[in-house]
Amino acid sequence: MSAIIEIKDLSFAYDEESQQKTLSQIDLTIEQGQWVALIGHNGSGKSTLAKLLDGLLTPTEGTITVAGLPLNEENIWAIRDQIGMVFQNPDNQFVGADVEGDVAFGLENRGVSYEQMHQRVKEALEAVNMQAFAKHEPVRLSGGQKQRVAIAGVLAIRPQIVIFDESTSMLDPEGRAELVALMRRLNKEEGFTVISITHDIDEAALADRIIVLEKGKVIDDDTPENIFTRGNELSKVGLDVPYPERLKHELAKLGIKVPKKYLTEKELVDWLWQFNLKN
């Protein structure tokens, strides 16, 4: 696998005068096709990092390379063609007056021709299973549906990387589960590199790799299994290890062979039910 994002010695401060840096000396490499979860407290710099990657903020120090292109004034629009972003508030990123109009927004910005635009909007809506809502106005959609439209808008541009900036945090559990399933499909089946910034530990657990940020620094960077096993460090920064993981950890201590794969609460319950029958 090759690196699609390279971050070298990145620092950022909202206020250049102050010593308080939002991010300081971040070095990261993200491989193509990887699913990376960025977790951390409010104010740990997660969203700032995502905005820096897309050139929505300019680094104070350091360099960012996306898909081989160094991020600068000249390449910024080419880089935005490679990165699609889905933000937190479903309403505040809906630009078009109706679903298809919104999906088309990014294509209109890039001057895509009429026929191609209609074709791509249709395909993108089918990919997120929203084709039946093409003519709907945003008021008639649920939060989860609006986020799916936002994803369709991203897919229409055909980027390599999709960044979810707390995209599930304002959704109900059902909408959240749907969106996470869609993220998983985009990464595993369609080969997108996915970066998800999240508070939801269940969402993070599905990633290939978790990066924990604290006060603008990377304090941990490992697979979910390893991070959850070292549970203490997570709780030190105020993040909880998911309950099934804690239970698995305790069971393993007692010498019981537990599955390595991340299990949701329901999956773990199913596993426990069958445990005595199998062993």
Place this chain on the structure above:
Amino acid sequence: MDKLLLGRYIQGDSLVHRLDPRVKMILCFYFVLIIFLCNNWQSYLLLGIVTLLSVLLSKIDLSYFVKGVMPLIWLILFTVLLQVFFTRGGPTYWQFGPLTLTQFGLVNGFYVFCRFVLIIFMSTLLTVTTTPLAIADATESLMQPLKKLKVPVHEIALMLSIALRFVPTLMDETTKIMNAQRSRGVDFSEGSLISRIKAVIPLLIPLFVSALTRAEDLATAMEARGYRGGEGRSKYRVQVWHLQDTLALVFFFLVTLALIFLRN
């Protein structure tokens, strides 16, 4: 409020619905102009028939149009009464100080009434058969010539369509904030005028704050999605000119000719 601003459009598939929104807008304004050519009952009758015919073609219930007149009924009656009592000429039926009731006055009053009703019917026809979005698109298209005068046509159109898109969102927000403040004891509907105006402040401030946050988020999202001004943008919705649009224009041209012939 919601009904007033956006609930006007009624879905349908009539000839009027299918007309190009630009044609409908042009004709609506044109109608307001030519109605001032009318100066006798024949010419008003002609435009009355044209209006009725358009309404019938839209296949929309006449009651919607009557409802369109209702909010303005006091303004209309006031204007009509001014005409009736202050126009002089012809046989006088009644007089009291400056107030007179003459034949001319009555006839003029009736004409003014017709003029109001016909204009309202026509503009209602535009709004019930055209989505706000189509009207915004048509406005952009019709303003294109102003680009030569350095008017930022694209930006104005974008602002218009974003404003339309956020009206329901902000309405929802207003209801939420009102409920939140009510639950904290704010009374929006009682008390003196002053105290009611004061009650609006805890509603407006959170609403403004949230609107600004939304605007900032939206700007970030638009930039992330590659928006960099109107230059080099293509359009997803393209308005196509059909034969029926030309025919509609020709029809109104003929009506104008007939009108010039009928007036005296």
